[in-house]
Amino acid sequence: MEATTLSYANLHNHGELFANFFRARHQTFIGWKQWDLPQVDGMEFDQYDTAASRWVAVHDRSRVLAGVRLTPTTHRCGIYSYMIRDAQKGLLESIPSQLLYKEAPVAEHIWECSRIFVSEHVAARDRLKVQFQLIHEMVISARQFGASKVLGLIPGSAPRLARRVGLDCVPNGPVLDIGGDHVCVEISLATKMH
Template identity: 70%
Template sequence: MQTTTLSFNNIHAHGPLFADLLRARHKTFIEHNKWDLPAADGMEFDQYDTPASRWVAVHHNGRIMAGVRLTPTTHRCGIYSYMIRDAQLGLLDTIPSDLLYEPAPVAEHVWESSRVFVCHDVPAKMRMRVQMQLIGEMVRSARELGASTVLGLIPANSPRLARRVGLDCVAAGPVMDIGGSDSVCVNISMQTKMH
């Protein structure tokens, strides 16, 4: 099993990995979760998949197993900044605007984590290992990008997993039903040591 952090600067060196990641997002979010999201050629994408973002992929023998997108909270593209902030500002009709207790941060040391997934066909006996690989690579990449905090909209049961691996994960908003599943915004400190 491998982990790779993709950027527009290195996509060319990884063959079809980026397209495969977007196809796995399509299977997860559109086909399985039935979310109404933009798609083309069997790939899911949105306005936050820009050269400012990074994409973490867990993969094995050409198969995507899990992924997450990291976006700087300082980025802007037209009227959009990052998903959580744009939802709070009322720019997204699919995510409630009251998802955070405080105003969404805009700071160089804070990055957003979004589109977190583990493919549904990953066997139960491998899921924890895949999740650990995903979290580990996300933390490594975020730290390299200068993040001391990652703000994420994640499944409501994920903070327990984060704490199990040594991440300091604190709710930044209430648990909400988003797209048919319980989700919560969290602040994840990049200062803690994973084990």
């Protein structure tokens, strides 16, 4: 098992991994969770998968086990910025606008993590190891991009997992039913991971 942070600049170095990342998202969000999302050729994507984003993949060769998208909160593409902020501004029908207690930040030191998933094909005995690897690589990558905080819309149970692996994860909004319980959190990258 390895972890790779993908970008438009390096995807040519990783064979099918980039496409397989979007196929794994399709299997998780459209196939398993039955979310109504854009798709083509068995790959799920949206308006936030731009050249400004980075995608962290935990994989076994080219088979994707888990992943997350990182996007700078300062990025804009047309009317869109980042998913949490756009939801708060009422631009997204599928995510309630009251997902944060305060205004969504726009700052170079804050990145958004979104579309976090672990494949349903990961055995129960391996899930914690895969989740730890994903969080570990996400933190390393976000720090390399200059982030000291990450804002994420994550499953409602994930803050407990974050604490188990040493992340300072604080709910930043109410738990909402968005295809299952989800909550916005702020993750400080200043604390040391165990």
